[in-house]
Amino acid sequence: MEFIKKYPKLFQWLFLLIVFFALCFAIDVPETYKFIRGQAEFVKDPNQSSYIFLGKEVRYYAFDVFWRLPPLLGWLPIWINDSLFFIMNEWMPMEFWNEDTQEFKTRPLVLQISRGLTAFMTFLIELIREILLGGLETIVAFTSWDWIDKNPWAELPGLPWTIVAAGAAILSYKLSGKGLALFAGLTMVYISLFGQWKPSMQTLSFILVAAPLSFVFGLGLGIAAFKSKRVEKALYPILLVMQTMPQYAVLVPALVLFGVGDHAAVIITMVVAVPPMILLTLLGLRAIPPEVIEAGRMSGCNNWQLMFKVLIPTARRDILIGVNQVIMVCFSMAVISAFIGAKGLGFNLLLALNQLNIGLALEAGLCISLIAILLDKMSLAWANKQTDYFGNLTFFQRNKNILFFCATIVIGIVLAYIGTFLFKGSFNYLFEVPHNKGISTADFWNKGVDWIFDTFFIYIKAFNTWLIQEVLQPMRALYLRMPAVATLVLVVGAGYLIGGIRSALVVCALTLFIALSPWWDRALVTTYMATFGVVISCIIGFTVGTLCFQNKNSAKFMLGICDIFQTFPSFVYLIPVMMLFGITDTSVLIAVIVYATIPATRYTIEGLRSVPSGLHDAATMSGVNKFQRLTKIEFPLAFPHMMLGLNQTIVFALFMVIIGAFIGTEDLGQYILKALSDKNGAGIGLTLGICVAFIGLIFDNLIRTWVDKRKKHLGIA
């Protein structure tokens, strides 16, 4: 009894676990139950039951309610789908003037809006694309095909790659200095020489459209949320779900609403990129000291002046960090959007992976990574740049960067002109290196991959077989063996013990949504893969983080590496693992582990670093050795922050597991991938995305609540 009184929490947790296992053993696997592979759920089967809700028939395998809850939410995807179609194709038909046929036509309102939006986006993308690459669609948009036929000179020539490369270098120099300028220049030269210029510029033009639009919307909504509590409350749940929603789950409804192509991708990218911008705008505006606002008011600012002359400039850094986030999200979406037909690097990567041409994939992947690093570093440099005083400078000093750029334009054009003589009859390499006509190392890499396979095949295969048979299969079976009721009790109990009744209710609602959807089994598989990845990632991340923390330089170095790796779009991680492990679950899991180790390491180092130096000194004066200091002082204090790292690790792992569907897994991601090619897939895709988001949010809620309490307890909140 003494013991129980001393550790009441421990006893409660033990009790919860006992109940959980008791339920697991008490509830037998129903005889009819089998893990359903493929899409058997949608075929008539004698074992199936069905019910009708809202006029939709939902079929499902009826099991014992304790074992698997009936899919009472099975109607939701069908309903979403039908509603979308209804709104798109039937709701509010109106008369619209058609330019081409010169007559009024009846069209549903939403369809018209969607087509208008699409046309606008296409125009923007084409415009930027043609400035970078040349073309004539934009000119046609303002004139006509006939006019172009008569005036063939009017075609936009596009910028020679030398000018874009020099422009990037000059901009980097202005933002940061020589180092970044050199990196920018080399990256651009690499892209050009390796014949990736066209797809890179296509991707870039995608970002140049999506990022500014996302920025404007994000800033606007952020300001609105800052000004009105009601707006903030309305936005909050959306922001929360969007943070944990796998990016390509939103692609599916985009297909229905906006069709296939860059324009649909841009619009849906905005949906993903706006939430982080809102959050950071809100964060920045909140962090402004109230006295600065009062100073603005006392200077006689009206609301408009207060916002644009006082608040936004003061929150400049946070807002620009938001821009950085927007750019990175746009970039990773630009890659993933290849699934719905967006052109650019992502498309090439997808194509190469589909053909199992690892060499080509690697080249495209390297391009993507380099551009990602470049964009990240440039936007961060912009955020961290302090305004300098320039009143006393001469005209030349003030505008030297612009002047330099003008000079490079002239030089670039001259070079391109000279090129027309140098490369007569062949491609003008000083103007643009055509796609796949540059240097290519693909063969080399492909041979390398072949060599690895020839040499290490036995070992890799042995490892693979061992991992799958001895570790993964049993673990999966264990997860699937959990009765739904037992899982629910475990999760809700944990919620109650950590955050009281409120947390328990939130977690219960989230879990029930998944349990009542038709994909509980798949969700379990997703969770099993994520768990495996998270456990290994945390072991690696916490160890590496702790070791690196021992030395200031190594800690800094490690954080730098984390920064770089974090900028890569998750898709890129699949290339090297496919190269080494082929198309297996092992590949996905290794990609998950690599990806999810980043936040685990980062938060460990940051957490340990945040321990106040006063405490270090106090501990040293108490005579602790290094190990004691680590275990008695640093770990307990850094632990809440490390738990936030765990939270991030889970989100990262889930993202990667879902993307891993591309290689072929049996989890929720696979269904999202299927929904992409299903004409009735919009509802399924969205519901699946929400399911994944909810898995993330369950852990997010539990961990955050615990961390908040713990921080308050330690007085570091």
Added chain:
Amino acid sequence: MSNPVIKCESVYKIFGENAKKMLQDSNGNVDAKTFQKNGCIVGVNNASFEVSKGEMLVVMGLSGSGKSTLLRCISRLTDATGGKIFIEGQDLLQLNNKELIELRRNKMGMVFQSFALLPHKTVVENIAFPLQIKGIKTEDSISKAMDMVKLVGLDGRENYFPRELSGGQQQRVGIARSLAVEPDIWFLDEPFSALDPLIRKEMQDEFLRLQDKLQKTIMFITHDFDEALKLADRIAIMKDGIIEQLDTPANIVLNPATEYVRKFTEEVPREKVLLIEDVMDPSTTENIGNLRVLRDEIIENVAEKILTQEKTVAVIDNNNKIVGSINPTKIINTVFGGRKNNN
């Protein structure tokens, strides 16, 4: 006092959801504890006072006493829950947003404890900010701001950014900014509290020099009793939202109204605060020596001279006319005696 610049009539500020209704129900009898039970926090409780032109009123209180809240009610950065505030006869609470902005642009200036400078603007741009907000042309506002830079002694640093300045220098910018529109009313919210003691003293002297030149109507907030004594024409001492006493420094030191006020005055070196006129005997006596002291001398400066005298010393005004007398025992009594009456 016929035409006060600032006039407050039983001003209340109560935080909380039903504050307005509860205030009406209480009939002007606000008890902080009952309000707190109902989820309301009393910031300012029945404050009435006037500040006349060119006067400096120092509001002194410890943190949480409501002094900053009172200031913010008068500058209408928050709206008072009850009562009336008049600025130069205008009813402040009746002004609409536009009139309020107009008032702030022309009549009011405010200095903040944490300086509250705009980080993206240089010194001179910060100072010119209120002028530019008013719509004054850039060159005019900058040249006006340069005058202000010189006034606060920051010439040569006008193109620095706030991040490149020390605390004292930043507050000079804050002061210059608040003076740029040449306001009649000057609010200072603990302007020197964030500064080191030596810098603080320097800034106080500088502030007195400025006020001597500008003669603004001032409300000055501080938690430092010594600072209040040094600067104030009159001091208002606040506790829990209530003004405990409002009087001249000398009267507060000599006749503390409440036990709370007395605690502050106990440790005050009186010879540094009181003037000769505060302790002199106005009825001139016969036995007067040759020494003459001015009535508005601080005791400390003349105490040594007086104490060497055997006879009573005559007190004169600026016109050399005898207005009273003071004898050495009185000085000794004032400085050493009668402090802890209750012991």
